[in-house]
Amino acid sequence: MLFNSLEYFIFLPIMFLLYWFVLGKGLRLQNTLVLVGSYFFYGLWDWRFLFLIIASTAVDYFVGIMIHRNEGDRPKQKLWLWASVIFNISLLGFFKYYNFFVDSFIDLFEVMGYSIKSTWTLKIILPVGISFYTFQTMSYSMDIYYKRIKPCHDFLSFATFVAFFPQLVAGPIERASNLLHQITNKRTFNYNQIVSGLKLILWGLFKKLVIADGIAPIVDDIFLNHETYPASTLILGVTLFSFQVYGDFSGYSDIAIGTAKLFGVELMSNFKFPNFSRNVAEYWQRWHISLSTWFRHYVYIPLGGSRVGQARALRNICIIFLVSGFWHGANWTFIFWGGFHALAYIPVFLMGRNTIYKDNVVGENSFFPSLIELGQLVLTFGIVTFSRIFFRSESLTDSFNFIGRIFSDFSYAPYEHPNGYRMLDYFILLAVFVLYEYRIRRDERNPFQFKSKSVRFLAYALVIFAMLLFYDSGFDRSFIYFQF
Amino acid sequence: MKKLVIKLGVYAFLILISLEVLVRIFYLGEDKPSRFVDENRVEKWRPNQEGYSVTGNRNQNFVRYNINSSGFNSYQEFEPTEDGYEVALVGDSFIEGFHQPYKSSIGRKIELELGEKIKVFEYGYAGYDMADQMHLIHAYREDFELIDRIYIKMKFSNDLNRGEYYIQSERLNLESPLNKALKKSKLLVYLSEIGALTPVKNMINDARMLVQGSSRSKSVTQQKTESKDKMFLENFKNLVALYGYDKDKTVLLMDVSTTPKLFLDYLDTNGFDYIDFGQKLNNADRNTTLVYDRHWNNFGRTLIAELLVEDLKVAGIIN
Numbered sequence: 001m002l003f004n005s006l007e008y009f010i011f012l013p014i015m016f017l018l019y020w021f022v023l024g025k026g027l028r029l030q031n032t033l034v035l036v037g038s039y040f041f042y043g044l045w046d047w048r049f050l051f052l053i054i055a056s057t058a059v060d061y062f063v064g065i066m067i068h069r070n071e072g073d074r075p076k077q078k079l080w081l082w083a084s085v086i087f088n089i090s091l092l093g094f095f096k097y098y099n100f101f102v103d104s105f106i107d108l109f110e111v112m113g114y115s116i117k118s119t120w121t122l123k124i125i126l127p128v129g130i131s132f133y134t135f136q137t138m139s140y141s142m143d144i145y146y147k148r149i150k151p152c153h154d155f156l157s158f159a160t161f162v163a164f165f166p167q168l169v170a171g172p173i174e175r176a177s178n179l180l181h182q183i184t185n186k187r188t189f190n191y192n193q194i195v196s197g198l199k200l201i202l203w204g205l206f207k208k209l210v211i212a213d214g215i216a217p218i219v220d221d222i223f224l225n226h227e228t229y230p231a232s233t234l235i236l237g238v239t240l241f242s243f244q245v246y247g248d249f250s251g252y253s254d255i256a257i258g259t260a261k262l263f264g265v266e267l268m269s270n271f272k273f274p275n276f277s278r279n280v281a282e283y284w285q286r287w288h289i290s291l292s293t294w295f296r297h298y299v300y301i302p303l304g305g306s307r308v309g310q311a312r313a314l315r316n317i318c319i320i321f322l323v324s325g326f327w328h329g330a331n332w333t334f335i336f337w338g339g340f341h342a343l344a345y346i347p348v349f350l351m352g353r354n355t356i357y358k359d360n361v362v363g364e365n366s367f368f369p370s371l372i373e374l375g376q377l378v379l380t381f382g383i384v385t386f387s388r389i390f391f392r393s394e395s396l397t398d399s400f401n402f403i404g405r406i407f408s409d410f411s412y413a414p415y416e417h418p419n420g421y422r423m424l425d426y427f428i429l430l431a432v433f434v435l436y437e438y439r440i441r442r443d444e445r446n447p448f449q450f451k452s453k454s455v456r457f458l459a460y461a462l463v464i465f466a467m468l469l470f471y472d473s474g475f476d477r478s479f480i481y482f483q484f
Numbered sequence: 485m486k487k488l489v490i491k492l493g494v495y496a497f498l499i500l501i502s503l504e505v506l507v508r509i510f511y512l513g514e515d516k517p518s519r520f521v522d523e524n525r526v527e528k529w530r531p532n533q534e535g536y537s538v539t540g541n542r543n544q545n546f547v548r549y550n551i552n553s554s555g556f557n558s559y560q561e562f563e564p565t566e567d568g569y570e571v572a573l574v575g576d577s578f579i580e581g582f583h584q585p586y587k588s589s590i591g592r593k594i595e596l597e598l599g600e601k602i603k604v605f606e607y608g609y610a611g612y613d614m615a616d617q618m619h620l621i622h623a624y625r626e627d628f629e630l631i632d633r634i635y636i637k638m639k640f641s642n643d644l645n646r647g648e649y650y651i652q653s654e655r656l657n658l659e660s661p662l663n664k665a666l667k668k669s670k671l672l673v674y675l676s677e678i679g680a681l682t683p684v685k686n687m688i689n690d691a692r693m694l695v696q697g698s699s700r701s702k703s704v705t706q707q708k709t710e711s712k713d714k715m716f717l718e719n720f721k722n723l724v725a726l727y728g729y730d731k732d733k734t735v736l737l738m739d740v741s742t743t744p745k746l747f748l749d750y751l752d753t754n755g756f757d758y759i760d761f762g763q764k765l766n767n768a769d770r771n772t773t774l775v776y777d778r779h780w781n782n783f784g785r786t787l788i789a790e791l792l793v794e795d796l797k798v799a800g801i802i803n
Contacts, residue, residue, distance in 0.1 A: 006683040020485070191488060198492075420544060420775030460495070461502040468503070468512075469541050473679025 001044045003255045004208055004477055011041065016262055020189055027186040031160045034263065038165035042129070045169075049127035052091060057162045059087050060137040064151035064158075067144045077145055084141040088134040095127055100330030129169035131327060135294055137162055140176040142298055149177050157184045166259035170252050170481040172270040172290035175297070179267070187264025196445070197261025203447035204254030206463045211247030211433060213477055214470035215240045215426055221418040223392055226402045232412040234405055241392050242385040243430060246275065248480045249288070257445070268293075273441045274384075275434065276362045278376035280344040281354035283384055291327070295320045306349070317349060318342045328391070333399055337390040344383050361441050429470070504671040513670035514538035514677060517551055519659055521651055524623035527616065528555035528609055537582040540776050541678050547585045554607075559586050562605040564630035569602040569801060571792075572628065574617045575637030575737070579608030583779045590780075593789035594796075601802050605631070611655055614638055614723055619649035621734075622727035633801050634734045635759070635792060640716060640743045647722035713744045720747070731755055735795065737788075741766065759795055761788055 001007050015037050023029040043050050063084040070076040106116050140161075143149045152158040161183045167174060222229060222237025229237070253270035260267045270290050277283035284292050296305075300320045306313045318339075325338020348354050362377060363369040369377065393399040417423055440449050450456040507513050515535025521527050529551040539545035554562040557580050564570045573579050573591055581589045591604030607620060617636050621628050628634065638644075657663065666672050675681050739762030740748065751758055764787050765772045765780075772784030780788060796802050 006687060189485065194488060195491075418775070421540070421542065425542060457495070457498065458502075461499050461506070464499060465503055465506050468507075468674070468678065468680065471541060471678055471680050473682055 001041050002478055003252060003259075004205060007044065011037075012259065012262070019263055024189075027184075028156065030187060031156050031183065034165070035156065035160045035163060038160070038163040038168055041165040042163065042168060045128055046125070049125075049130075052095075052127055052130065053133060053163055053168075054159075056088060056091065056134055056137045057159045060084050060141050060162075061152070061155055061158045063141045064144045065153070067141060068151045081141055081145045084138055088138045092130060092134050095124055095130055097330045098124060104332075132171045132173050133162055133168060135173050135291075136175075139173070139294060139298060140180070143176050149180070152176075152180055152184065154184065164260070164265070166256040166263075166265075167267055170249070170256070170479060171288075172253060172256065172268050173294050174267060174290065175294075179265070182265050190264060193261050193264065193266075197258040199448050200254045200258030200261065200445065202258075202460065202463060204251040204256075204258060206467060207247040207251030207254065208479070209251075209467045209477075210429065210470045212244045212251060212480075213248075213472060214429065215244050215247075217418055217472065218415075218423075218426070219244050219392070222415075223398075223402075226398070226405060229405070229415075230409050230411040230413045231406045233415045234402060236415055238389050238392070238402075239385055240426075240430075241388050242275075242381070243433075245388065245391070245480055246271075252479045252481060254447075269444050272444045273361075273437055275381060276377060276438060276441055277380045277384075278357050278362060278373060279348045279353060279380055280341065280383060281348045282357040283380055284341075284345070285358060291324065295324055299323060310350075313349070314346060317345055321345065332396050333390045333393050336396060336399065337387050340387045340390060344387070363438075363441075429466070500671065504669060507670045507674050510543070511536065511546070512538065512541070512543060513672075513674035516667050516673060517549065518664070519656065520555075521656065522555070525649075525651060526555075526620050526623050527651060527655065529557070531555045538677070539583060539774075544776050545583060545774070547583070549582055550586055554605075556605075556607055556609065557581055557586055558589070558606050559592065560603070560605075562607075562627065564603075564605070564627050566630060570631045571602060571604045571633045571635070571796065571801070572607055572621075572631045573604060573635050573637070573737075573792075574607045574612075574620065575635075576608065576612045576643075577610035578779055579606050579637055580610050581606065581608060582610070583774060583777065584782070584785065588782060588785070590785045590789050590792070593786055594792055597789060597793050598796070598802055602796070611652070613643040613645060614720065615646040615649040616652075617643075618723045618727040618729070625728075628730075632733060633796060633799065634730070635737045636734065637737045639738065640713075640747055644716035644719045647719035648726060649723075713746050717747055717750055720750075729756075731757070735759055737761060737792075739765075759791055761791055764788075764791055 001011060015033070018024075019030060019033055023033045039050055039053075042053065063080050066080045067077045070080065109116050140149075140152075140158075144151050152161070157180070161174075161176065161180045164174075164179070164183070219237055219241045222233055223241070226234055226237070250271035257267045257269070268290055270288060272286040272289065274283050274287035277286055300316055303316045303319060304312055305316060308316070321338040321342035322335060323338070325334045325336070325341070328334040328337070345354070362373050389402050390396075390399045393402060415423060417426075440447055443449065448456050448459050450459060514537050517533045517535060518530045519527060520530050531551060531553045533551040535549060537545075537547050537549050549557045550559060552558045552561050556562070571591075571594065577583070579590070586592070589606060591606045594604045595602060607617075609616070612620075614636070617638075621634065621636075672681075734757070736751070736756065736758040738758055738760065740758075740760035741762040748758075750756075765784060768783070768787060770783050772780055772787060774781045
C-alpha cells in the first residue's frame with residue numbers, strides 16, 4: 001500500500017478512528033490495532049514476506065533478552081549480538097545482495113579469462129523495506145549490548161515497534177531509544193500534534209506528487225535516452241533528478257512522520273533541507289539523517305570514528321560511505337556513489353570543517369544568504385548532483401557514458417517535454433519550491449509557517465491545486481526508496 | 485476531537501470551493517456538450533452547442549468546438565445537394581476532432597486543397613463503432629444518397645464487437661440527471677479528465693465485480709484471437725446485410741498493418757474498397773500523433789487529407 005494511493009486514504013482514517021475512539025482505551029488495544037494494521041498494510045504488497053518481519057522481530061526480541069540476561073558475561077553477550085547481526089545481515093544478504101555477489105564473481109572470473117555459466121543466479125524478489133526494518137531490529141540489540149537501553153519484555157510492544165506502519169517500508173530508521181518507549185506507553189489524544197501531523201502529510205504529498213512525480217517523466221526520458229542528448233539536457237536531467245529524489249524521499253518521510261503524529265508518536269526528522277548545505281559534511285547532517293545516524297552510531301564510532309589517527313579516521317570515513325552506498329542497492333553504481341561522497345567529504349574533514357555548520361542554518365542572522373554562502377550552496381549542490389549520475393544510472397557504463405557525453409558534447413539545445421508540457425512550468429515550480437523551502441529552512445517539521453489563518457488556508461488550497469496541476473495518472477507512483 | 489472534525493470539515497469545504505474557483509479561473513475543466521438520440525435512433529451531440537475542449541492538466545490543448553445543426557463538430561452545416569460534390573467522413577473521435585481546432589480538421593484540409601469544388605461533412609462522434617457508423621448512414625440514407633463519396637474510419641480490433649446496432653445505454657447514462665448535475669462542477673470534470681478519479685472508479689468496479697463474482701476482462705482475454713477475428717468478420721457481414729453498403733462510393737479508411745489478413749482477404753474478394761493510412765503515417769519523418777494522447781496531430785491530419793485527396797482524384801470525383 002502506497003502512501004499516495006487511494007487504499008491508504010481509506011486505510012488511514014479507519015485506523016485513526018479505531019485507534020482513538022474504538023480501541024484507544026488501553027495500551028494493549030492500541031498496540032494490537034497498530035500491529036494488525038501494520039501487518040495488513042505490509043501484507044497488501046506481499047503477505048509472504050510478513051514472515052521475514054516476524055522472524056526478524058522474534059530473533060531480536062529474544063536476543064535482546066539474552067544479552068541482558070548475560071550481563072557481566074561480555075563474551076556471551078557478544079555472541080548473542082553476533083547472532084542478531086548474522087541473522088539480519090543474512091536476510092539482507094540473501095534477498096538483496098545474493099545475485100550481485102554471484103554476478104560480480106562471474107564478471108571477475110571472466111576478466112581473468114575464465115568463462116562461467118551463470119547457473120547460480122536466482123529470481124529473488126526484494127522484500128519492500130527489508131533494509132530498513134533489519135537495521136532497526138539490529139540497532140535494538142546493539143543498544144542493549146552497549147547498555148543504552150533495557151530490553152523490552154512485551155512482545156506485542158516490540159513487534160509494534162518493528163512493524164509500525166508509517167516507517168516500516170522506507171524509514172525513518174528509528175532507534176529503540178527514541179521509538180520504543182513511545183510504543184510501551186499509552187498514547188493520548190493531542191489536538192496540536194494531530195494538526196501538525198496533517199500539515200506534514202499535506203506537505204509530503206506535495207513534494208511527492210508535484211515535485212518528484214511532476215519531473216519524473218523528464219528525468220526518465222533524459223537518462224533513458226542520454227546518448228541522444230547534448231550536455232545542456234544531460235545537466236538538466238541530473239539536476240532535476242536531484243530534486244526528484246529529494247521530493248520523493250523527503251516527501252515520503254514527511255508523510256511517515258505526519259502519520260505517526262496522528263497516532264501520538266513522534267518519529268525523528270529524516271531531512272533538514274539538504275539543498276541548503278554549505279559543504280558535503282553538512283549535507284550528510286541534513287540528508288537521510290536516520291541512516292547517517294545509524295551508520296555513525298553502529299559503524300563509524302565502533303570503528304574509532306575520528307578520535308583515532310588521521311589515517312584510520314580517513315579509512316573509517318571511506319568505510320561508512322562505501323557501506324552506505326552499498327546499503328542503497330546491489331549495484332556498483334551505488335558503491336561508486338558512496339565512494340564519490342567519501343572523496344568529497346575527506347577535504348572538508350581534513351580542513352576541520354565537518355561540524356562547523358551543525359547547529360546553524362544558511363542565512364542564520366539574515367534573510368538572505370551571504371555571497372560566500374551562496375557560492376557554497378551552489379558548489380555543494382553541484383557536487384551532490386554530479387554524484388547522482390551514479391545513483392540514477394542503471395550501470396557504471398551508463399554513468400560514465402553520461403559523464404563522457406557532458407564533456408564531449410558540450411553544447412546547448414532546447415529540451416522538449418516527452419509528453420508535450422511546457423518546460424517553463426517546471427522551472428517556475430522549482431524556483432518557487434526552492435524559495436519557499438529557504439523561507440521555512442529553520443523548522444522542517446512545520447512547513448506552513450504563517451501566522452495569518454487566511455494566508456495559511458490559501459497555502460493549503462494552492463498546495464492541493466498544484467497537486468491537481470501536476471497529477472499524472474499514467475505514471476508509476478511508487479517511491480524511489482522502496483527499491484532499497 | 486469534535487473541534488478536529490468540525491475544523492477538518494470546514495477546511496475541506498472551503499478548499500473544495502477554492503479549487504472550483506481556481507479551476508474555473510484558469511479554465512482547466514472542459515465544457516461537456518450534451519448528447520441525445522434523435523428520431524432516427526442515432527446517438528449524437530445535441531445540435532447547436534459550442535464550448536471548449538481541454539486536454540491535459542494545464543491546458544495543454546485548448547480548442548473550441550462547434551456542434552452544428554446536424555449534431556456533429558464542424559464549421560459548416562451538412563446540406564448535401566444533387567449538383568455539388570460532397571464527401572462524408574464517418575468515424576469516431578479521430579473524425580469528431582475535439583482535440584483539434586475544427587477549422588483545421590481533415591475535412592477542412594481537403595476542402596482547402598481542392599478549392600471550392602468540394603464539401604466535406606465530418607460525421608464523427610467519440611466512441612462510434614462500425615454498427616453506429618453503418619446505422620447512421622442507413623438512418624440518413626436520403627442525405628447519403630446525395631453524397632458522392634463516403635469514407636468510414638475503422639479499427640478492426642475495436643469497431644466490430646457488434647453485429648447489430650442498438651443504443652449504447654452506457655454512453656447515454658452520462659446524460660442522467662445525476663451526471664448532468666455533477667458535470668456542473670468544473671472541478672469534478674477536471675478531476676475526471678486528468679484521471680484523478682480513475683482509482684475511485686476502478687475500486688468501485690472491482691468491488692462490483694467481486695460482489696458479482698465475475699471477471700469480465702478475464703473472459704475476453706481468454707478468447708482466442710482467431711475466433712475473435714472470425715466473429716468480427718461475421719459482425720461486419722451482418723452489418724452490411726442489415727444496413728446496406730454502397731460499394732461504389734464507400735471506402736474503408738484503416739491501418740492495414742493492424743488488420744488481420746482474414747478480413748483483408750474478405751474485403752479484396754468481395755470488392756470492398758479500402759485505404760491504408762498506416763503505411764503513410766508509419767513512414768512519416770515526423771510524429772503524426774499528439775504527444776498527450778493518441779489522436780492525429782496537425783501533421784497526421786494533413787497526411788490523412790492527402791491520402792483522401794489522392795483517392796478522390798483516382799476515383800474521378802474531382803480532377
